[in-house]
Amino acid sequence: MSCCYTNDQSNPICERLFPPEGSFLKYGCLTGNCVNDCDPRKLYNSTLQQNGAGNGQMPILKYMACANIPSIASYANRDVLSPNITKSIQKFIFPHTTEDSLQNVTSAVTDCLSSTCRRSRDSTFCYTNYCSPVKLLRNNTSPNLEAIHTCLNTLCDKTVKALPWADTDVIGIGVFSSYVMQCIFIVILWLGFLGFAIYQHKRSEPERPSEPGKHYKSWINLLSEFHKSQCFFSATLMIASLNYGIYKVDTLVTFLLTPLATNSVLPVVFAYLLLLYYRKSSTGVTLLTISVYALSTLVYWSLYWHFIPLGDSVDAFNLYRNFRFRLSALPACGGYSGLSVCPNEYARKGLFNARDASRRIKFLTPLIWTYSTLILFALLAYQLYRWRSKRGPNMDSPVWHRAFWFTTIIFLAAIGMQLDVLSISIKLNMINPGGWTFGQIVAVTVWIPPLLDYVYREMSEWLRRRPGC
Structure with missing residues:
Protein backbone atom coordinates (compact mmCIF):
# COMPACT_ATOMS: atom_id res chain seq x y z
CA MET A 1 0.00 0.00 0.00
CA SER A 2 1.25 3.50 -0.84
CA CYS A 3 1.61 5.90 2.08
CA CYS A 4 -0.14 9.13 2.86
CA TYR A 5 1.96 11.48 5.02
CA THR A 6 0.67 14.22 7.33
CA ASN A 7 2.97 16.82 5.81
CA ASP A 8 1.40 16.35 2.35
CA GLN A 9 -2.24 15.38 2.80
CA SER A 10 -3.41 16.83 -0.51
CA ASN A 11 -1.41 14.51 -2.78
CA PRO A 12 -3.21 11.99 -5.05
CA ILE A 13 -2.30 9.04 -2.82
CA CYS A 14 -4.16 10.57 0.14
CA GLU A 15 -7.13 11.38 -2.06
CA ARG A 16 -7.27 7.80 -3.30
CA LEU A 17 -6.99 6.26 0.18
CA PHE A 18 -9.40 8.68 1.83
CA PRO A 19 -12.13 9.64 -0.66
CA PRO A 20 -15.12 11.64 0.65
CA GLU A 21 -17.28 8.49 0.73
CA GLY A 22 -15.74 5.30 2.02
CA SER A 23 -12.00 5.05 2.68
CA PHE A 24 -10.01 1.82 2.61
CA LEU A 25 -10.98 1.44 6.29
CA LYS A 26 -14.41 0.17 5.26
CA TYR A 27 -12.92 -3.26 4.48
CA GLY A 28 -11.56 -3.65 8.00
CA CYS A 29 -14.47 -2.07 9.84
CA LEU A 30 -17.42 -4.08 8.66
CA THR A 31 -19.62 -3.00 11.59
CA GLY A 32 -18.47 0.62 11.48
CA ASN A 33 -16.51 0.33 14.75
CA CYS A 34 -12.89 -0.24 13.79
CA VAL A 35 -11.59 -0.59 17.33
CA ASN A 36 -14.09 -3.36 17.99
CA ASP A 37 -13.57 -5.10 14.63
CA CYS A 38 -9.78 -5.17 14.96
CA ASP A 39 -9.90 -8.02 17.46
CA PRO A 40 -7.90 -11.23 16.90
CA ARG A 41 -11.08 -13.32 16.97
CA LYS A 42 -12.44 -11.33 14.00
CA LEU A 43 -9.34 -10.01 12.28
CA TYR A 44 -7.88 -13.32 11.04
CA ASN A 45 -11.18 -15.11 10.59
CA SER A 46 -12.18 -16.12 7.08
CA THR A 47 -14.63 -18.49 5.45
CA LEU A 48 -11.65 -20.07 3.69
CA GLN A 49 -10.31 -21.32 7.02
CA GLN A 50 -13.70 -22.50 8.19
CA ASN A 51 -15.05 -24.40 5.20
CA GLY A 52 -12.67 -23.88 2.27
CA ALA A 53 -14.89 -21.26 0.62
CA GLY A 54 -13.93 -17.72 -0.36
CA ASN A 55 -10.79 -16.38 -1.99
CA GLY A 56 -8.84 -15.33 1.11
CA GLN A 57 -8.96 -11.58 0.36
CA MET A 58 -11.04 -10.42 3.33
CA PRO A 59 -8.41 -11.08 6.07
CA ILE A 60 -5.83 -9.25 3.95
CA LEU A 61 -8.09 -6.20 3.55
CA LYS A 62 -9.05 -6.23 7.22
CA TYR A 63 -5.40 -6.46 8.26
CA MET A 64 -4.40 -3.55 5.99
CA ALA A 65 -7.04 -1.41 7.66
CA CYS A 66 -6.36 -2.48 11.25
CA ALA A 67 -2.58 -2.08 10.97
CA ASN A 68 -3.09 1.59 10.03
CA ILE A 69 -5.88 2.45 12.48
CA PRO A 70 -3.66 3.19 15.54
CA SER A 71 -1.59 5.74 13.61
CA ILE A 72 -4.65 7.35 11.99
CA ALA A 73 -6.49 7.54 15.33
CA SER A 74 -3.44 9.08 17.02
CA TYR A 75 -3.23 11.78 14.35
CA ALA A 76 -6.96 12.38 14.64
CA ASN A 77 -6.67 12.80 18.43
CA ARG A 78 -4.05 15.50 17.83
CA ASP A 79 -6.20 17.26 15.21
CA VAL A 80 -3.47 17.19 12.55
CA LEU A 81 -5.58 15.60 9.80
CA SER A 82 -7.09 17.62 6.99
CA PRO A 83 -10.88 18.19 6.93
CA ASN A 84 -11.25 15.86 3.94
CA ILE A 85 -9.46 12.96 5.65
CA THR A 86 -11.30 13.63 8.91
CA LYS A 87 -14.63 13.43 7.09
CA SER A 88 -13.57 10.23 5.32
CA ILE A 89 -12.63 8.37 8.53
CA GLN A 90 -15.31 9.68 10.90
CA LYS A 91 -17.66 6.79 10.04
CA PHE A 92 -15.07 4.27 11.21
CA ILE A 93 -12.91 5.82 13.93
CA PHE A 94 -14.65 7.53 16.81
CA PRO A 95 -13.20 10.86 18.05
CA HIS A 96 -10.78 10.80 20.97
CA THR A 97 -10.07 7.05 20.93
CA THR A 98 -8.48 6.01 24.23
CA GLU A 99 -4.91 4.77 24.45
CA ASP A 100 -6.11 1.44 25.86
CA SER A 101 -8.22 0.88 22.76
CA LEU A 102 -5.30 1.72 20.48
CA GLN A 103 -3.04 -0.63 22.43
CA ASN A 104 -5.54 -3.45 21.92
CA VAL A 105 -5.58 -2.85 18.16
CA THR A 106 -1.78 -2.67 18.05
CA SER A 107 -1.55 -5.88 20.03
CA ALA A 108 -3.97 -7.62 17.65
CA VAL A 109 -1.91 -6.83 14.56
CA THR A 110 1.54 -7.52 16.07
CA ASP A 111 1.18 -10.37 18.62
CA CYS A 112 -0.20 -12.75 16.03
CA LEU A 113 2.69 -12.18 13.62
CA SER A 114 5.28 -12.57 16.38
CA SER A 115 3.63 -15.76 17.62
CA THR A 116 3.39 -17.19 14.10
CA CYS A 117 7.10 -16.63 13.56
CA ARG A 118 8.03 -17.95 17.01
CA ARG A 119 6.11 -21.22 16.44
CA SER A 120 7.49 -21.85 12.96
CA ARG A 121 9.68 -24.93 12.49
CA ASP A 122 12.74 -22.66 12.20
CA SER A 123 12.15 -19.24 13.76
CA THR A 124 15.72 -18.03 13.16
CA PHE A 125 14.85 -16.73 9.68
CA CYS A 126 12.22 -14.29 10.97
CA TYR A 127 12.10 -13.67 14.71
CA THR A 128 15.28 -11.84 15.75
CA ASN A 129 15.59 -9.44 12.83
CA TYR A 130 12.01 -8.95 11.66
CA CYS A 131 9.11 -10.30 13.72
CA SER A 132 9.97 -9.88 17.40
CA PRO A 133 7.57 -7.62 19.38
CA VAL A 134 10.32 -4.99 19.79
CA LYS A 135 10.74 -4.76 16.01
CA LEU A 136 7.01 -4.54 15.26
CA LEU A 137 6.18 -1.73 17.72
CA ARG A 138 6.85 1.95 17.16
CA ASN A 139 5.46 2.84 20.58
CA ASN A 140 2.87 1.46 23.02
CA THR A 141 -0.07 2.53 20.88
CA SER A 142 1.23 2.27 17.31
CA PRO A 143 2.77 -0.56 15.26
CA ASN A 144 5.80 -0.05 13.07
CA LEU A 145 4.25 -0.37 9.62
CA GLU A 146 7.57 -0.78 7.83
CA ALA A 147 8.57 -3.59 10.21
CA ILE A 148 5.17 -5.26 9.78
CA HIS A 149 5.57 -5.13 6.01
CA THR A 150 9.04 -6.73 6.24
CA CYS A 151 7.90 -9.39 8.72
CA LEU A 152 4.89 -10.33 6.59
CA ASN A 153 7.00 -10.56 3.44
CA THR A 154 9.46 -12.81 5.25
CA LEU A 155 6.77 -15.13 6.65
CA CYS A 156 4.72 -15.32 3.47
CA ASP A 157 7.73 -15.92 1.26
CA LYS A 158 8.93 -18.96 3.26
CA THR A 159 5.64 -20.93 2.93
CA VAL A 160 6.35 -24.39 4.45
CA LYS A 161 9.30 -23.13 6.51
CA ALA A 162 6.99 -20.68 8.28
CA LEU A 163 4.69 -23.48 9.45
CA PRO A 164 5.04 -25.39 12.71
CA TRP A 165 5.35 -29.17 12.60
CA ALA A 166 2.30 -31.39 12.87
CA ASP A 167 1.14 -32.30 16.38
CA THR A 168 3.61 -34.85 17.75
CA ASP A 169 1.14 -36.36 20.25
CA VAL A 170 -0.21 -38.78 17.63
CA ILE A 171 1.43 -37.76 14.35
CA GLY A 172 5.18 -37.84 14.96
Missing part, protein backbone atom coordinates in the same frame (compact mmCIF):
# COMPACT_ATOMS: atom_id res chain seq x y z
CA ILE A 173 8.42 -39.31 13.73
CA GLY A 174 8.31 -42.05 16.38
CA VAL A 175 4.83 -43.26 15.39
CA PHE A 176 5.78 -43.12 11.72
CA SER A 177 9.03 -45.02 12.31
CA SER A 178 7.25 -47.57 14.47
CA TYR A 179 4.69 -48.35 11.79
CA VAL A 180 7.42 -48.66 9.14
CA MET A 181 9.28 -51.04 11.46
CA GLN A 182 6.05 -53.00 11.92
CA CYS A 183 5.72 -53.53 8.16
CA ILE A 184 9.39 -54.47 7.78
CA PHE A 185 9.19 -56.78 10.80
CA ILE A 186 6.28 -58.82 9.40
CA VAL A 187 8.10 -59.17 6.05
CA ILE A 188 11.23 -60.44 7.84
CA LEU A 189 9.14 -62.96 9.75
CA TRP A 190 7.59 -64.18 6.51
CA LEU A 191 11.02 -64.54 4.92
CA GLY A 192 12.11 -66.60 7.92
CA PHE A 193 9.20 -68.98 7.47
CA LEU A 194 9.95 -69.15 3.76
CA GLY A 195 13.52 -70.14 4.62
CA PHE A 196 12.29 -72.87 6.95
CA ALA A 197 9.91 -74.14 4.24
CA ILE A 198 12.74 -74.34 1.66
CA TYR A 199 15.00 -76.08 4.16
CA GLN A 200 12.33 -78.68 4.97
CA HIS A 201 11.61 -79.21 1.26
CA LYS A 202 15.28 -79.92 0.54
CA ARG A 203 15.26 -82.52 3.28
CA SER A 204 12.05 -84.04 1.83
CA GLU A 205 10.31 -83.45 5.14
CA PRO A 206 6.95 -81.79 5.96
CA GLU A 207 6.95 -78.01 5.89
CA ARG A 208 5.56 -77.93 9.43
CA PRO A 209 7.24 -80.82 11.29
CA SER A 210 5.38 -82.54 14.11
CA GLU A 211 8.45 -82.09 16.31
CA PRO A 212 9.93 -78.74 15.33
CA GLY A 213 13.43 -77.76 16.32
CA LYS A 214 14.41 -75.09 18.80
CA HIS A 215 15.08 -72.40 16.19
CA TYR A 216 11.73 -73.12 14.55
CA LYS A 217 9.94 -72.82 17.90
CA SER A 218 11.77 -69.59 18.75
CA TRP A 219 10.79 -68.05 15.41
CA ILE A 220 7.12 -68.95 15.92
CA ASN A 221 7.25 -67.58 19.48
CA LEU A 222 8.74 -64.36 18.06
CA LEU A 223 5.79 -64.13 15.67
CA SER A 224 3.33 -64.64 18.54
CA GLU A 225 4.94 -61.98 20.75
CA PHE A 226 5.24 -59.58 17.84
CA HIS A 227 1.55 -59.99 17.06
CA LYS A 228 0.57 -59.21 20.65
CA SER A 229 2.81 -56.12 20.69
CA GLN A 230 1.42 -54.77 17.42
CA CYS A 231 -2.14 -55.37 18.59
CA PHE A 232 -1.63 -53.47 21.85
CA PHE A 233 0.24 -50.66 20.07
CA SER A 234 -2.32 -50.30 17.27
CA ALA A 235 -5.29 -50.47 19.63
CA THR A 236 -3.82 -47.74 21.85
CA LEU A 237 -3.16 -45.46 18.88
CA MET A 238 -6.62 -46.03 17.41
CA ILE A 239 -8.28 -45.19 20.75
CA ALA A 240 -6.20 -41.98 20.84
CA SER A 241 -7.27 -41.24 17.25
CA LEU A 242 -10.94 -41.52 18.17
CA ASN A 243 -10.37 -38.67 20.63
CA TYR A 244 -8.46 -36.56 18.09
CA GLY A 245 -11.32 -34.85 16.30
CA ILE A 246 -11.67 -37.29 13.40
CA TYR A 247 -15.42 -36.71 13.14
CA LYS A 248 -15.03 -33.23 11.67
CA VAL A 249 -13.63 -32.50 8.23
CA ASP A 250 -9.95 -31.68 8.70
CA THR A 251 -7.59 -32.18 5.79
CA LEU A 252 -4.48 -32.35 7.96
CA VAL A 253 -5.87 -35.04 10.27
CA THR A 254 -7.32 -36.98 7.33
CA PHE A 255 -4.06 -37.07 5.39
CA LEU A 256 -1.88 -38.01 8.34
CA LEU A 257 -4.10 -40.44 10.27
CA THR A 258 -5.63 -42.46 7.41
CA PRO A 259 -2.34 -44.30 6.63
CA LEU A 260 -1.99 -45.14 10.33
CA ALA A 261 -5.48 -46.65 10.37
CA THR A 262 -4.78 -49.01 7.45
CA ASN A 263 -1.42 -49.90 8.98
CA SER A 264 -3.33 -51.07 12.05
CA VAL A 265 -5.27 -53.51 9.85
CA LEU A 266 -2.88 -54.98 7.26
CA PRO A 267 0.08 -56.25 9.37
CA VAL A 268 -2.32 -57.43 12.10
CA VAL A 269 -4.27 -59.65 9.68
CA PHE A 270 -1.04 -60.83 8.00
CA ALA A 271 0.43 -61.93 11.33
CA TYR A 272 -2.83 -63.62 12.30
CA LEU A 273 -2.73 -65.63 9.05
CA LEU A 274 0.81 -66.79 9.84
CA LEU A 275 -0.15 -67.74 13.40
CA LEU A 276 -3.13 -69.74 12.21
CA TYR A 277 -1.11 -71.54 9.54
CA TYR A 278 1.65 -72.46 11.98
CA ARG A 279 -0.85 -73.63 14.64
CA LYS A 280 0.01 -70.88 17.15
CA SER A 281 -3.41 -69.23 17.18
CA SER A 282 -5.67 -69.31 20.25
CA THR A 283 -9.06 -67.94 21.27
CA GLY A 284 -7.38 -65.03 23.04
CA VAL A 285 -5.28 -64.14 20.00
CA THR A 286 -8.37 -64.34 17.78
CA LEU A 287 -10.39 -62.03 20.04
CA LEU A 288 -7.48 -59.59 20.27
CA THR A 289 -7.13 -59.53 16.47
CA ILE A 290 -10.86 -58.92 15.99
CA SER A 291 -10.84 -56.07 18.55
CA VAL A 292 -7.92 -54.28 16.90
CA TYR A 293 -9.46 -54.76 13.46
CA ALA A 294 -12.79 -53.31 14.63
CA LEU A 295 -11.12 -50.25 16.18
CA SER A 296 -8.93 -49.62 13.14
CA THR A 297 -11.85 -50.03 10.75
CA LEU A 298 -13.92 -47.55 12.73
CA VAL A 299 -11.13 -44.97 12.59
CA TYR A 300 -10.38 -45.64 8.92
CA TRP A 301 -13.91 -45.22 7.62
CA SER A 302 -14.57 -42.24 9.89
CA LEU A 303 -11.63 -40.53 8.18
CA TYR A 304 -12.25 -41.84 4.67
CA TRP A 305 -15.88 -40.67 4.49
CA HIS A 306 -14.59 -37.15 5.18
CA PHE A 307 -11.86 -37.58 2.60
CA ILE A 308 -14.19 -38.35 -0.31
CA PRO A 309 -15.50 -34.75 -0.69
CA LEU A 310 -12.04 -33.35 0.00
CA GLY A 311 -10.49 -35.49 -2.71
CA ASP A 312 -13.07 -34.47 -5.30
CA SER A 313 -13.40 -30.75 -4.71
CA VAL A 314 -10.12 -29.43 -3.33
CA ASP A 315 -7.19 -28.85 -5.65
CA ALA A 316 -3.51 -28.88 -4.65
CA PHE A 317 -3.43 -25.17 -3.86
CA ASN A 318 -6.48 -25.31 -1.62
CA LEU A 319 -5.13 -28.43 0.10
CA TYR A 320 -1.95 -26.54 0.88
CA ARG A 321 -3.87 -23.58 2.28
CA ASN A 322 -5.97 -25.94 4.41
CA PHE A 323 -2.79 -27.49 5.81
CA ARG A 324 -1.26 -24.06 6.37
CA PHE A 325 -4.25 -22.65 8.26
CA ARG A 326 -4.69 -25.79 10.35
CA LEU A 327 -1.04 -26.01 11.39
CA SER A 328 -0.47 -22.33 12.08
CA ALA A 329 -3.69 -21.62 14.00
CA LEU A 330 -2.84 -19.83 17.27
CA PRO A 331 -4.65 -18.41 20.32
CA ALA A 332 -2.85 -15.11 19.66
CA CYS A 333 -4.66 -15.05 16.29
CA GLY A 334 -8.05 -15.79 17.83
CA GLY A 335 -7.76 -19.50 16.98
CA TYR A 336 -7.03 -18.76 13.34
CA SER A 337 -3.83 -18.37 11.33
CA GLY A 338 -1.66 -15.29 11.03
CA LEU A 339 -0.64 -16.51 7.57
CA SER A 340 -4.19 -15.83 6.37
CA VAL A 341 -3.08 -12.24 5.67
CA CYS A 342 -0.46 -13.40 3.15
CA PRO A 343 -1.33 -12.48 -0.46
CA ASN A 344 -2.28 -15.50 -2.53
CA GLU A 345 0.74 -15.25 -4.82
CA TYR A 346 2.99 -16.03 -1.84
CA ALA A 347 0.98 -19.07 -0.87
CA ARG A 348 1.60 -20.73 -4.23
CA LYS A 349 5.35 -21.00 -3.66
CA GLY A 350 6.88 -24.33 -2.63
CA LEU A 351 3.72 -26.43 -3.06
CA PHE A 352 4.03 -30.14 -2.33
CA ASN A 353 2.29 -32.63 -4.62
CA ALA A 354 -0.93 -32.78 -2.60
CA ARG A 355 -2.95 -34.02 -5.54
CA ASP A 356 -0.76 -37.13 -5.86
CA ALA A 357 -1.06 -37.79 -2.13
CA SER A 358 -4.81 -37.39 -2.42
CA ARG A 359 -5.03 -40.01 -5.17
CA ARG A 360 -2.90 -42.50 -3.26
CA ILE A 361 -5.03 -42.26 -0.14
CA LYS A 362 -8.24 -42.35 -2.12
CA PHE A 363 -7.42 -45.47 -4.18
CA LEU A 364 -4.72 -47.45 -2.34
CA THR A 365 -6.13 -47.45 1.19
CA PRO A 366 -9.51 -49.00 0.23
CA LEU A 367 -7.65 -51.78 -1.62
CA ILE A 368 -5.49 -52.45 1.44
CA TRP A 369 -8.45 -52.49 3.80
CA THR A 370 -10.65 -54.62 1.50
CA TYR A 371 -8.03 -57.32 0.93
CA SER A 372 -7.20 -57.51 4.65
CA THR A 373 -10.90 -57.73 5.52
CA LEU A 374 -11.60 -60.53 3.04
CA ILE A 375 -8.70 -62.61 4.35
CA LEU A 376 -9.64 -62.00 7.99
CA PHE A 377 -13.26 -63.02 7.40
CA ALA A 378 -12.11 -66.16 5.56
CA LEU A 379 -9.83 -67.08 8.47
CA LEU A 380 -12.59 -66.46 11.01
CA ALA A 381 -14.98 -68.59 8.96
CA TYR A 382 -12.41 -71.39 8.97
CA GLN A 383 -11.96 -71.00 12.73
CA LEU A 384 -15.72 -71.15 13.25
CA TYR A 385 -16.05 -74.24 11.02
CA ARG A 386 -13.23 -75.99 12.89
CA TRP A 387 -14.80 -75.13 16.25
CA ARG A 388 -18.28 -76.34 15.29
CA SER A 389 -17.17 -79.53 13.58
CA LYS A 390 -14.40 -80.22 16.12
CA ARG A 391 -12.02 -80.63 13.23
CA GLY A 392 -10.84 -78.71 10.21
CA PRO A 393 -9.89 -79.36 6.61
CA ASN A 394 -6.58 -81.01 5.94
CA MET A 395 -4.12 -78.15 6.46
CA ASP A 396 -1.27 -80.32 5.20
CA SER A 397 -2.78 -80.73 1.75
CA PRO A 398 -0.89 -79.24 -1.24
CA VAL A 399 -3.90 -77.05 -2.06
CA TRP A 400 -3.79 -75.44 1.38
CA HIS A 401 -0.05 -74.83 1.09
CA ARG A 402 -0.37 -73.22 -2.33
CA ALA A 403 -3.30 -71.05 -1.18
CA PHE A 404 -1.33 -69.92 1.87
CA TRP A 405 1.79 -68.88 -0.02
CA PHE A 406 -0.22 -67.19 -2.78
CA THR A 407 -2.15 -65.20 -0.18
CA THR A 408 1.02 -64.11 1.61
CA ILE A 409 2.64 -62.97 -1.64
CA ILE A 410 -0.34 -60.68 -2.23
CA PHE A 411 0.09 -59.48 1.35
CA LEU A 412 3.68 -58.53 0.49
CA ALA A 413 2.41 -56.44 -2.42
CA ALA A 414 -0.10 -54.80 -0.06
CA ILE A 415 2.73 -54.08 2.40
CA GLY A 416 4.54 -52.25 -0.40
CA MET A 417 1.43 -50.15 -1.06
CA GLN A 418 1.10 -49.48 2.67
CA LEU A 419 4.68 -48.24 2.93
CA ASP A 420 4.00 -45.94 -0.03
CA VAL A 421 0.93 -44.54 1.75
CA LEU A 422 2.87 -44.11 5.00
CA SER A 423 5.50 -42.05 3.17
CA ILE A 424 2.90 -39.36 2.44
CA SER A 425 3.45 -37.68 5.81
CA ILE A 426 7.17 -37.36 5.05
CA LYS A 427 6.63 -36.18 1.47
CA LEU A 428 4.17 -33.54 2.70
CA ASN A 429 6.93 -32.30 5.02
CA MET A 430 4.65 -32.32 8.06
CA ILE A 431 6.64 -34.52 10.47
CA ASN A 432 9.67 -33.23 12.33
CA PRO A 433 12.55 -35.71 11.78
CA GLY A 434 14.13 -34.53 15.03
CA GLY A 435 10.92 -34.53 17.09
CA TRP A 436 11.83 -37.43 19.36
CA THR A 437 9.62 -36.53 22.31
CA PHE A 438 8.81 -38.89 25.19
CA GLY A 439 5.78 -40.42 23.46
CA GLN A 440 7.62 -40.88 20.16
CA ILE A 441 10.45 -42.79 21.85
CA VAL A 442 7.90 -45.02 23.59
CA ALA A 443 6.25 -45.72 20.22
CA VAL A 444 9.51 -47.13 18.84
CA THR A 445 10.55 -49.14 21.89
CA VAL A 446 7.32 -51.16 21.78
CA TRP A 447 9.10 -53.66 19.50
CA ILE A 448 12.05 -54.27 21.83
CA PRO A 449 10.40 -56.84 24.21
CA PRO A 450 9.63 -59.48 21.52
CA LEU A 451 13.12 -59.10 20.08
CA LEU A 452 14.74 -59.47 23.51
CA ASP A 453 12.63 -62.54 24.17
CA TYR A 454 13.79 -64.09 20.89
CA VAL A 455 17.45 -63.26 21.59
CA TYR A 456 17.12 -64.72 25.08
CA ARG A 457 15.70 -68.01 23.73
CA GLU A 458 18.44 -68.31 21.12
CA MET A 459 21.20 -67.50 23.60
CA SER A 460 19.80 -69.98 26.12
CA GLU A 461 19.77 -72.72 23.48
CA TRP A 462 23.31 -71.84 22.38
CA LEU A 463 24.62 -71.92 25.96
CA ARG A 464 22.83 -75.19 26.65
CA ARG A 465 24.58 -76.85 23.74
CA ARG A 466 28.06 -75.63 24.67
CA PRO A 467 30.30 -78.28 26.23
CA GLY A 468 30.54 -77.92 29.96
CA CYS A 469 27.34 -75.86 30.27
